[in-house]
Amino acid sequence: MTVRLRSALAALPAYAPGRTVPGAVKLASNELPFPTLPVVAEAVAAAAAGDAARGLNRYPDNGATALVRLLGERLGQDTERIIVGCGSVALCQQLVQAVAGEGDEVLFGWRSFEAYPIVTEIAGARPVRVPVTAGQALDLDALAAAVTPRTRLVYVCTPNNPTGTTVAAAELERFLDRVPDDVLVAVDEAYREFDVEPGSPDGVEVASRRSNVVALRTLSKAYGLAGLRVGYAVGDPAVVQALGKVAVPFAVNLLAQAAAVAALGAEEELRPRWAAVVRERERVTEDLRELGYDVPTSQANFVWLPLADAALDFAGHAEQHGVIVRAFGGPGGGVRVTVGAPAENDLFLAAARSYPGR
Numbered sequence: 001m002t003v004r005l006r007s008a009l010a011a012l013p014a015y016a017p018g019r020t021v022p023g024a025v026k027l028a029s030n031e032l033p034f035p036t037l038p039v040v041a042e043a044v045a046a047a048a049a050g051d052a053a054r055g056l057n058r059y060p061d062n063g064a065t066a067l068v069r070l071l072g073e074r075l076g077q078d079t080e081r082i083i084v085g086c087g088s089v090a091l092c093q094q095l096v097q098a099v100a101g102e103g104d105e106v107l108f109g110w111r112s113f114e115a116y117p118i119v120t121e122i123a124g125a126r127p128v129r130v131p132v133t134a135g136q137a138l139d140l141d142a143l144a145a146a147v148t149p150r151t152r153l154v155y156v157c158t159p160n161n162p163t164g165t166t167v168a169a170a171e172l173e174r175f176l177d178r179v180p181d182d183v184l185v186a187v188d189e190a191y192r193e194f195d196v197e198p199g200s201p202d203g204v205e206v207a208s209r210r211s212n213v214v215a216l217r218t219l220s221k222a223y224g225l226a227g228l229r230v231g232y233a234v235g236d237p238a239v240v241q242a243l244g245k246v247a248v249p250f251a252v253n254l255l256a257q258a259a260a261v262a263a264l265g266a267e268e269e270l271r272p273r274w275a276a277v278v279r280e281r282e283r284v285t286e287d288l289r290e291l292g293y294d295v296p297t298s299q300a301n302f303v304w305l306p307l308a309d310a311a312l313d314f315a316g317h318a319e320q321h322g323v324i325v326r327a328f329g330g331p332g333g334g335v336r337v338t339v340g341a342p343a344e345n346d347l348f349l350a351a352a353r354s355y356p357g358r
């Protein structure tokens with residue numbers, strides 16, 4: 001006898017992580033290309049070496065009290081407005097589970113973060129993909145127009161993964177004015193630390209004025225903690241409480257909590273790293289444009305090549321030249337390339353230069 005799986009899963013793709021190929025440079029998962037800060041490694045080691053009362057033999061603090069308190073101080077928010085999760089992708093899933101079920105709709109731009117349709121379908125809800133503009137930006141007018149009485153959640157990803165484009169604060173306000181206030185809007189700011197555009201919104205500030213807005217942030221990117229899985233959401237206490245109800249217990253482990261506190265405390269050491277990524281992003285963008293690639297301006301730690309049907313071929317060519325990039329097939333497809341260390345970016349640019357299809 002074969003186990004009966006939910007029929008909805010048959011058509012559901014598994015989340016496909018960026019591949020790691022031995023010997024190749026990986027520019028596929030938007031990670032920070034710097035080693036772990038010593039102060040973070042020390043905090044992890046100290047947490048691991050805890051005594052029998054507070055060691056790895058004990059479950060972690062389910063409420064991540066110290067981390068949430070520090071985030072509250074940093075963001076000027078009450079702690080009841082903050083929840084941490086096992087990466088912000090877990091919080092994306094919790095958001096859907098908190099507001100949507102069978103027959104409900106979850107809206108987002110397309111392309112945008114790959115996990116949005118997956119977590120939506122897992123909850124039995126219907127993903128609604130609203131195409132980005134010709135310039136690869138989220139089309140907030142079209143998103144607002146796509147809201148129906150079944151819509152329960154809208155993801156606004158800015159800077160948008162994978163296109164790198166941002167929405168302006170004023171544009172976001174106009175959009176929010178058009179969305180009914182019983183529809184939750186998640187402003188996903190996973191890449192905000194790389195955004196140098198002065199007109200960009202601050203999702204936490206927006207959420208503090210609008211009870212139907214939640215800001216999502218992560219320590220996986222700019223804070224260099226992808227390997228430990230910590231993200232957080234900031235919003236109305238009732239929404240935050242609901243996110244807690246649908247969470248896997250103890251989702252943020254002891255070492256991750258300790259590392260997150262240390263990384264938040266090391267922002268001054270991290271800022272020059274963010275600036276270096278921004279400089280490299282600008283260099284890579286300019287060089288690609290000079291080579292004839294159509295590259296939208298990115299405010300994230302990656303760039304987007306809207307290569308459509310040539311995306312997989314380009315990624316294969318880059319791999320032959322020792323660089324793993326992220327190809328997305330299908331409508332609106334393209335290649336997303338993480339900004340790495342200068343030598344890694346040079347290797348990628350050499351591959352882009354020698355690509356016969358450019």
Ligand code: PMP
Binds near residue numbers: 113218219229230
């Ligand atoms: N949101 C966006 C837009 C992302 O690109 C990612 C990571 N790819 C996440 C959320 C989730 O990041 P994490 O789970 O590592 O916090």
